[in-house]
Amino acid sequence: MDTPELIEQVVSAFRERTPDGFIQAAPAWHDLEPEDRVRAAHAARQQRLIEAALDPEGLSTTAKAVLARLRR
């Protein structure tokens, strides 16, 4: 997979969890060079602002992913 596609994978809010419950880095993130990781983080910030602005409750996919995982 090329760098632009790897960056787009990192931009997704979907993250796996480790067996002990920690949220894992996206597998594609490990395949990126440091400068491309920075680009991915900027793109993700842009994407989340867009998502939140399009959502009636102002929730990004990050916020929705967290809400789906809440536990006490």
Add this chain to the structure above:
Amino acid sequence: MDHLLPLIAAGDAQAFGRYMALAEDRVRASLQSFAAVVDVEAVVQEAFLRIWLVAARIEVDGRGDSLVRFTIRVARNYAIDLVRRQNRLQSTELETLTRLADAAAETPEPPDPALRRTLEKCHKRLDGQPAAALQARLDSGGSEPDTTLATRLGMRINTFLQNIGRARRLLAACLEKAGVALPKGVL
């Protein structure tokens, strides 16, 4: 945002959603200096989950924005912890990242008030595969991997990812044309 803390501490998930809607960009922006060494998305999600778990023990200190400052501190400490575990940075480099994160946390910039209205118009103009790919991501709410979303749309994974990027660039260009700015550092 501190007014939401008692509700969150009492287990009100809706209030926590409102809090995340208000705080997420500030927390994310505070981690930008760590972006080359940690997956910021994973750190943001982990930090919010930890806040949910410890909300009942967070104290408002009267300086304002206690909850978001606490969240930024949790996110920062988790990022530092991940970097230390990787053992790939000198302590001086880590200090530099932390100083940069301090600066980012102190200078929040709210989104342009016209962003939502303009973006809705731009979104309506988006069509074809970029629109379908973006909508699939929005509908999944971060709960499904891209391979699942791509399969559902009958796209190859690379095509799906290219369409996601195209959709974001089209929306950003539409916003720019309308004179609506995303916060500094986003583009």
